[in-house]
Amino acid sequence: MQESKPARRLLHTRQVECIGYEREDGLFEIEGRLLDTKGQDTDFPYGTIVAGGTLHRMRLLMVLDRQLVIRSVEAFTEQAPTPVCGQITSAYQALAGVRIGPGFRKKVAERVGGVSGCTHLTDLLGPMATTAIQTLAPLVQKRLRERAAHDPAFEMPHHWVIGTCHAYRPDGDAARRVSEWRPYGDARRAKRR
Secondary structure (H helix, E strand, O other): OOOOOOOOOOOEEEEEEEEEOOOOOOOOEEEEEEEEEOOOEEEEEEEOOOOOOOOEEEEEEEEEEEOOOEEEEEEEEEEOOOOHHHHHHHHHHHOOOOOOOOOHHHHHHHHHHHHHOOOHHHHHHHHHEEEEEEHHHHHHHHHHHHHHHHHHOOOOOOOOOOOOOOOOOOOOOOHHHHOOOOOOOHHHHHHHO
16 A cells, blocks of 8 residues: 555554354354544543544354354444443344345345444444355365265356456456366366366
């Protein structure tokens, strides 16, 4: 990133961290953390946050299966600008049964959007969903390779990433490469020559 030429002053920092875990019971956990800090003293109706102080410290812990279906969500509001912010955390349990995939954001908005949730916790679900996909992608590829190694008639399904962004637009080089790519491993490649 190129530095700005004019002098600048830090006003606010938001840090979002999402981590994916595989559990020994076959399920997966995605932990999302959000931290907002102020760069200067800031007054709010419930008090002042001093420079360097925390405005929001929040976490979500999502448990899901291999099909990206949410089994449970726990929400934690560890620090917030009002004493009532944490009262909505149990609402996130309503996401159990929702599948991460097409329509996910709409389903989230229906269950925990607006006054039914917390803006910041709800926003955190977006990067957590993409983290879930990135967490499980290597395992899905491994399963496909194993299936291909044992089933000569198996063909790779249409890759989900095609059409999801500019790089993977259907008429682009990246989509063509993904369509032609078969992560079968050396044994399967040898059979296909």
